[in-house]
Amino acid sequence: MRKIKNFKINVRTREISRIVRKLLNLEELPIEVEETLQKACFVCEKIIRPAVVYDTFSKENLLFSFETDAPEKWIAVSPYILTIGNVLQEEYDKNKALFGDYAVQIISAIAADSLDQAKNFVQKLLKEEAVEENCELSRNVPLPEQYNGEIIKYLPIEKINLSLSEDGKFIPANSIAGVYYWIPLKKRKR
Numbered sequence: 001m002r003k004i005k006n007f008k009i010n011v012r013t014r015e016i017s018r019i020v021r022k023l024l025n026l027e028e029l030p031i032e033v034e035e036t037l038q039k040a041c042f043v044c045e046k047i048i049r050p051a052v053v054y055d056t057f058s059k060e061n062l063l064f065s066f067e068t069d070a071p072e073k074w075i076a077v078s079p080y081i082l083t084i085g086n087v088l089q090e091e092y093d094k095n096k097a098l099f100g101d102y103a104v105q106i107i108s109a110i111a112a113d114s115l116d117q118a119k120n121f122v123q124k125l126l127k128e129e130a131v132e133e134n135c136e137l138s139r140n141v142p143l144p145e146q147y148n149g150e151i152i153k154y155l156p157i158e159k160i161n162l163s164l165s166e167d168g169k170f171i172p173a174n175s176i177a178g179v180y181y182w183i184p185l186k187k188r189k190r
Helices: 013-024 031-047 087-094 096-132 145-151
Strands: 002-005 051-054 076-083 135-137 175-184
Touching: 013 031, 013 096, 031 087, 031 096, 051 096, 076 096, 087 096, 096 135, 096 175, 145 175
Parallel strands: none
Antiparallel strands: 002 051, 051 076, 076 175, 135 175
């Protein structure tokens, strides 16, 4: 099991703006909303510190039965659980004015993009490991919530300050789980 806590990501203002425009169904954001969004992104970049636990298991050693979207010839799988914690909600509770009239959309957009960037960071680490084993990674396969109880048997979520509610949701909510499958590269003929 590998754990990485408090790694830094960049809060991408342009991407956050795109997500908020989509959420609000607007072509362009009003100037005051754009300014609010930029301030929120600046502050949030300093406080968001994702944490992840992940590991790699051979096909034979993982008793976990999630093979939806699995490639045909996979030999190993790397499940992960990733969180950005409650920092966005805590910042909103302290400073509601920072997020303006569209706080829900701005917070949702920052959380979604932060989780996506953190997931890409994990993918990059796993890809380097897979290349060393003459494998490539599949695309990310998000883990449906109903499998959260299973995956925590393999990955200790308490190491990244997560818990599971009675109905199987991660606490805090800004958390995701998924898997990457390892696919052997074909050997070249000489």
